[in-house]
Amino acid sequence: MDRSPRVSDILSWYGADNPGTLTNLARLLEHGRLGGTGRLLILPVDQGFEHGPARSFGPNPPAYDPLYHFELALAAGCNAYAAPLGFLEAGARAYAGRIPLILKLNDHDLLADEDDPDQALTGSVADALRLGACAVGFTIYPGSAHRNAMYGQIRAIAEEAKRAGLAVVIWSYARGSALSKAGETGIDVIGYCAQIAAQLGAHIIKVKLPTDHIEQDAARKVYETTGIPIGSAAERVRHVVQCAFDGRRIVIFSGGAAAEDETFLDEIRAIRAGGGFGSIVGRNAFQRSREDALRLLGRITDIYSGGGD
Amino acid sequence: MDRSPRVSDILSWYGADNPGTLTNLARLLEHGRLGGTGRLLILPVDQGFEHGPARSFGPNPPAYDPLYHFELALAAGCNAYAAPLGFLEAGARAYAGRIPLILKLNDHDLLADEDDPDQALTGSVADALRLGACAVGFTIYPGSAHRNAMYGQIRAIAEEAKRAGLAVVIWSYARGSALSKAGETGIDVIGYCAQIAAQLGAHIIKVKLPTDHIEQDAARKVYETTGIPIGSAAERVRHVVQCAFDGRRIVIFSGGAAAEDETFLDEIRAIRAGGGFGSIVGRNAFQRSREDALRLLGRITDIYSGGGD
Amino acid sequence: MDRSPRVSDILSWYGADNPGTLTNLARLLEHGRLGGTGRLLILPVDQGFEHGPARSFGPNPPAYDPLYHFELALAAGCNAYAAPLGFLEAGARAYAGRIPLILKLNDHDLLADEDDPDQALTGSVADALRLGACAVGFTIYPGSAHRNAMYGQIRAIAEEAKRAGLAVVIWSYARGSALSKAGETGIDVIGYCAQIAAQLGAHIIKVKLPTDHIEQDAARKVYETTGIPIGSAAERVRHVVQCAFDGRRIVIFSGGAAAEDETFLDEIRAIRAGGGFGSIVGRNAFQRSREDALRLLGRITDIYSGGGD
Amino acid sequence: MDRSPRVSDILSWYGADNPGTLTNLARLLEHGRLGGTGRLLILPVDQGFEHGPARSFGPNPPAYDPLYHFELALAAGCNAYAAPLGFLEAGARAYAGRIPLILKLNDHDLLADEDDPDQALTGSVADALRLGACAVGFTIYPGSAHRNAMYGQIRAIAEEAKRAGLAVVIWSYARGSALSKAGETGIDVIGYCAQIAAQLGAHIIKVKLPTDHIEQDAARKVYETTGIPIGSAAERVRHVVQCAFDGRRIVIFSGGAAAEDETFLDEIRAIRAGGGFGSIVGRNAFQRSREDALRLLGRITDIYSGGGD
Amino acid sequence: MDRSPRVSDILSWYGADNPGTLTNLARLLEHGRLGGTGRLLILPVDQGFEHGPARSFGPNPPAYDPLYHFELALAAGCNAYAAPLGFLEAGARAYAGRIPLILKLNDHDLLADEDDPDQALTGSVADALRLGACAVGFTIYPGSAHRNAMYGQIRAIAEEAKRAGLAVVIWSYARGSALSKAGETGIDVIGYCAQIAAQLGAHIIKVKLPTDHIEQDAARKVYETTGIPIGSAAERVRHVVQCAFDGRRIVIFSGGAAAEDETFLDEIRAIRAGGGFGSIVGRNAFQRSREDALRLLGRITDIYSGGGD
Numbered sequence A, B, C, D, E: 001m002d003r004s005p006r007v008s009d010i011l012s013w014y015g016a017d018n019p020g021t022l023t024n025l026a027r028l029l030e031h032g033r034l035g036g037t038g039r040l041l042i043l044p045v046d047q048g049f050e051h052g053p054a055r056s057f058g059p060n061p062p063a064y065d066p067l068y069h070f071e072l073a074l075a076a077g078c079n080a081y082a083a084p085l086g087f088l089e090a091g092a093r094a095y096a097g098r099i100p101l102i103l104k105l106n107d108h109d110l111l112a113d114e115d116d117p118d119q120a121l122t123g124s125v126a127d128a129l130r131l132g133a134c135a136v137g138f139t140i141y142p143g144s145a146h147r148n149a150m151y152g153q154i155r156a157i158a159e160e161a162k163r164a165g166l167a168v169v170i171w172s173y174a175r176g177s178a179l180s181k182a183g184e185t186g187i188d189v190i191g192y193c194a195q196i197a198a199q200l201g202a203h204i205i206k207v208k209l210p211t212d213h214i215e216q217d218a219a220r221k222v223y224e225t226t227g228i229p230i231g232s233a234a235e236r237v238r239h240v241v242q243c244a245f246d247g248r249r250i251v252i253f254s255g256g257a258a259a260e261d262e263t264f265l266d267e268i269r270a271i272r273a274g275g276g277f278g279s280i281v282g283r284n285a286f287q288r289s290r291e292d293a294l295r296l297l298g299r300i301t302d303i304y305s306g307g308g309d
Helices: A005-012 A019-030 A053-057 A066-075 A085-091 A125-130 A147-163 A187-199 A217-226 A233-243 A261-273 A290-304 B005-011 B019-030 B053-057 B066-075 B085-091 B125-130 B147-163 B187-199 B217-226 B233-243 B261-273 B290-304 C005-011 C019-030 C047-051 C053-057 C066-075 C085-091 C125-130 C147-163 C187-199 C217-226 C233-243 C261-273 C290-304 D005-011 D019-030 D047-051 D053-057 D066-075 D085-091 D125-130 D147-163 D187-199 D217-226 D233-243 D261-273 D290-304 E005-012 E019-030 E047-051 E053-057 E066-075 E085-091 E125-130 E147-163 E187-199 E217-226 E233-243 E261-273 E290-304
Strands: A040-044 A080-083 A101-104 A135-140 A167-172 A204-208 A250-254 A278-280 B040-044 B080-083 B101-104 B135-140 B167-172 B204-208 B250-254 B278-280 C040-044 C080-083 C101-104 C135-140 C167-172 C204-208 C250-254 C278-280 D040-044 D080-083 D101-104 D135-140 D167-172 D204-208 D250-254 D278-280 E040-044 E080-083 E101-104 E135-140 E167-172 E204-208 E250-254 E278-280
Touching (some): A019 A135, A019 A167, A040 A066, A053 B187, A066 A080, A066 A085, A125 A135, A187 A217, A187 A233, A187 D047, A187 D085, A217 D053, A233 A250, A233 A261, A261 A278, A261 A290, B019 B135, B040 B101, B040 B290, B053 C187, B125 B147, B147 B167, B187 B233, B261 B290, B278 B290, C019 C135, C019 C167, C040 C066, C040 C101, C040 C250, C040 C290, C047 C053, C047 E187, C066 C080, C066 C085, C066 C290, C085 C101, C085 E187, C125 C135, C147 C167, C187 C217, C233 C261, C261 C290, D005 D019, D019 D135, D047 D053, D066 D085, D066 D290, D085 D101, D125 D135, D125 D147, D135 D147, D147 D167, D187 D233, D187 E047, D187 E085, D217 E053, D233 D261, D233 E053, D261 D290, E005 E019, E019 E135, E040 E066, E040 E101, E040 E250, E047 E053, E066 E080, E066 E290, E085 E101, E125 E135, E135 E147, E233 E250, E233 E261, E261 E290, E278 E290
Parallel strands (some): A040 A278, A080 A101, A101 A135, A135 A167, A167 A204, A204 A250, B080 B101, B135 B167, B204 B250, B250 B278, C040 C080, C101 C135, C135 C167, C167 C204, C204 C250, C250 C278, D101 D135, D135 D167, D167 D204, D204 D250, D250 D278, E040 E080, E040 E278, E080 E101, E135 E167, E167 E204
């Protein structure tokens, strides 16, 4: 298989990594319907841990079965499937070698919510290796009082993962008592989240789609005086990608639980227009019937591959 | 010895495990009166640590003797006997190879109760191996402020145990200041507890028998709109099993200190009817005379093996 | 040297231990005037750390000298001498092989007392081995907010000590803000302390002599309904021994700073009558002249060996 | 290449270091326009993490690109380029061997500011080695409630770095609730910061340029009675250098975000006049156009090399 | 070189130590003007870290230079020079083998003082070995809320140091919110501090010169009833030496910043008269001119060697 020029280009940004890590990054980038385009569509299913099983899978009961998600990601032509330890353990043998896996190494439940949330370590680099995963995933909460400890955890994990030839995906979600609710998705905060994840050594960075809210006064001054364009969703995506080493790191976006498909697809179009590298689509995929999910995911990959505008 | 088809079926769910762990899982599933049925009856005796010795063993003084429980579990045809370090150390040589053992690795006393309880580490994987145990047991308290640390502990322990060919049993009990007393056994919370234990990599999950209480508002909406049947105990058991990877993980139930035997046996019937994998019966077994205990445990195994309705 | 039948019987309770640990247990049980009787008299001198040197040794100044205690324990025919690192380091070479030593691995001072006390780690298993000790000693405070951490410490230490062929002695003293002062020596609490130490894997358990106070309401109900005899000191000793695996663990008692020798010796008689395994006598031994101490310790060993009633 | 006599002199101060560390120190001292003069100009770019990307790079958008800073440092003839993990990973291969690198091992964001700030560990000695860096950098906050933990971290890191032949740079910035805002740059506090960094084993110490404010009463008495000259900026620099082992450690200064270039250059002149070893210039370099930056950095190196007064 | 009988006698107290540690103890005891007398005069210079450089060295500016102190200790015929990592690193090569060194492994600054002080780890046993030191030094604060953690740290360090053949010096200074200011130097507290350091395994113990204040009520009773003589400074020294294993551990004293030389020398005479093993003299040595310091230190060694009364 020849490597696509775009993937070769992307790999060139990661000059500090060993060939093992580049191999796994290439696996993620070359797999599925978007393989070779430099765009990514990832199916993440950690909501069973995050929101509980009934809230997550009740709307589409086949999704209680861990094998369902492997098959859905495969059928939809996703680049990868990301999940916590238990879900990957349940299907890693049956689906070995059929779809790239991302083992989520920390998780959080809502049984006792906190103002300054933290996550529990639920997997290891050794787990990722024995399950045949291409990458490890880790969530940080910039803004939380626990953030420094979380940064320290992913630092150690990333060092170990890179030595073992794995790629590192960081979910960078602003949370915590120091931020307003609107601030969690403010453009300055999302850009900041992307920068922190990149500085921590992430190969792939996942952030939320930003709004035009600006949370920090010191930042607002710069946005205003330098006239950074943040009026449209596409402009904001472009700015976030800029915040992640001026486009030299892969940044993908999550959309949350959007009400209407067309609204959601408009977001995908904005991500593409703004130079975003793709999407991570969980609830919008597995909380509807398999048929509907494949239809929606097909439209997303159409957009990213240039045929769905 | 041929392996029963049902056990082969169950083992097939654990595709990420090495043959050592599958061997120990098979030992648990093939032992005793329920051996080969895919159902489990386990005798756990950690109440001496949890409630103190007089409250635990005063009602049936022979139970102060650690050898008593090995013998009781053996005579009753239980699949396994689970206890803390001291109790297993006291009988592991005399009963070596006669009944599968589960070493409980953490424990909790009530000498200084807390709103957000935690457990103390009281054993290790190395202890389990030197005592000839088939599995390690670990309690988590979803809902407690200490839960993230507890998840991190069992994560590390489970990784080590699986590498050493042991099975992992998680007691998943909702506790903590964020939950109401009713919430600790609410159907949404118990399902959530089962999911978390499964995601943490448990082979066997122990939860309490749920009530029809719903604790979390966000969950209630889903239960109501999707019409998940939770009216009867059997329906709730079925839902909890669904919450543990749609039946692809072994879920067993504890009954607490039920007042009347018939009430208790009705619970067993409901667990069986709902597709539960069995029971863990402690106080109801060792706080009565050996004769009575064997009679009750015999009726339980009758029900689970299909002859006791 | 033939082993006494009683010692053989006691060693048979510790079936999980390696021959190294049984050898050291036998050394403790076979040494001194009570050697072979299955009873133990141990001289512990950690009060210099606990109460300060003047309060501890001022009443009998020769006791400032660490060699004094080695010699006293030897002359009195004690089974063993227990002390913190510094005291054992000072005499271990001079007394090498002459008397079994127990290295106390944690200690506590009263320079800043707390409602929920903790102890400092002051020695290690490696220290015990290089000093030629037969056992390590460790204090836990059931009832303290720090108890779970303390249980976790002794768990790790005990695992290491047993692997190295040492015996483990746990001082189990109820302390902490959740308990009343009377509760610290209440019969239910002392029984609970003995159970916890046994479950943590202690070979020898040291508790305080209990009173007939009952601290916990849930326990009181059991004591009353099941009629556990706790009226006399001997009955209470018998119950505490029962709480430590029905007599299958060595339980010894401390008497504190009793006012009158006859009162104190009555306690010894009660311990013997109740099936207790012996005493640990510190302040009553080293805070009087050597001559007086030898006389008192002689009377204690007379009682335990059956000749002093 | 002959070594300059001044560099030989400086290296002689570090008699405890192995030849590997001296080699890396020499690389820093011999590189760039100031190579061999004993003066240093370092480009540090950690503001993306510290202040967020828009505040840091918005004023000069090419600076979003990590390669920009490698090139800028090289073109300006800096002695070294210092940055967090992500920024160095992005260019270390392309610029391998072309400019000495300092990997910043801890970082701090402003998403949830605290009265007593701490930093997160974001890199390791192993990272520095695999990236080809000459030195590790670490920030301590004397005055913060977290300072003791920070000192302990750099102690362990410095020991590992020195064993691996790396140099150690400590950013010593007074921060914390115990200090007034003016106190953070008070002459007594800056001198204290320099001393602490030197005692912790730093080879190169970075402090802020001090004012003539005196924060601590006990210090004021000494300054007054002994008549330490602190009236001019040059005198204060001389005193800070004295505070760092009487000139036997390399002390460099940061200027913050000075308003006017001439003011800023006057500070450089004062540092030179006072015997300071150089400057670390970040925002004043990368927040203006490359052309302007090169001009300013050129004037700085002119001053330090004696041609720019 | 023959070993002095007094040194042989002292070494005999440390029967648990290996020949490596005895060799280093002998080096300390045989060096300098007091070599072989069993008395010690040590120059400690950690005030730069503790009080800041200006307060420490401003009164005698040559003392900013780390080499100054090596030379002063050597010229004065001190037994050893003790300092933190940075100061020893600066001179260890130049003075290798010329004067015994003690590496202080923890330090404390006054930039944010606390009611319950703690110290930062600033050096390691490995550092001491690579610098050629004979001993490690460590400060504990009995009375501080952090004391248990500090005891645990020195326990681990002492175990490692003794295994590596180093001697262990403990600075035992009562501090913390539970003590009155007068209590920090009360005779009962100082005796307690000496005992704790001895029990923690120190070879050399440094305490402050006690007053006749008694801090703890429980102790006062013993001092009064047993009539321990504490009226004169010499009597108090004798009692403190008694508190450190009845004279079987080396106890030295610090005098703080005494106003008048004669007062200070009277303290030295009292230490000698009371059987103290010597002094640790810092500020009184390096905060005056070298000439004055040598004169004072000469008078001190005269007193200790018997010629200065």
